[in-house]
Amino acid sequence: MYSFLGEETIVTCPYSNSDVTNTETSSTPESSQSLCKSKPQVTWNAAKALLQREIGVGSHAGRKQAQAGELFRTGFYGSLFSAERLEFMLKLEGHKDSVNCLNFNYSGTKLASGSDDHYIKIWNCTLGKCLTSFHSGHQSHVFQAKFMPFVGMDTVLVSSGWDNRVRIHELSSTGEGI
Secondary structure, eight states: OOOEEEEEEEEEEETTSSSSEOOOOOOOHHGGGGGGGOOOOOOOHHHHHHHHHHOOOOOTTTHHHHHHHHHHHHHHHHHHHHTOOOOOOOOOOOOOOEEEEEOOOOTSEEEEEEEESEEEEEEEETTTEEEEEOOOOOOEEEEEEEEEEEEEEEEEEEEEEETSSSEEEEOTTTBBBO
């Protein structure tokens, strides 16, 4: 059911008891209806997947322990179970344009962000402070910035941009760009 009140569109969702209010004037009831879709069915069971990993049955059977662990992590982080438990922790401000990529280092203590402003920033996740910021060398938007695992203890970063180039960045041990 759709009701129109001035510039506000109220959509009554068939799957919930609440109304979704959309204050944008360009929105149509059809586009607002996507907000009313029901949650997908849970297909991943943490207890079952953990048991299968430990005793070596199911999708983890016959795999090395490292591969089985990676399959478990992939299943967990991609599950509705995990996504529903996400919560806001920290707001990092510093880029002058849209942020296109985020990548944690292996230990999860640093975060690399790449932006349309052509800069890459390295953040301390615990303190929420920018450790360093440097121009990526790309002539256009930065779309990926990734720490290279097991190479120099988070001192090597790889980035790619809209300019079709891949660049390798070497950071000092303090996190400054070299």
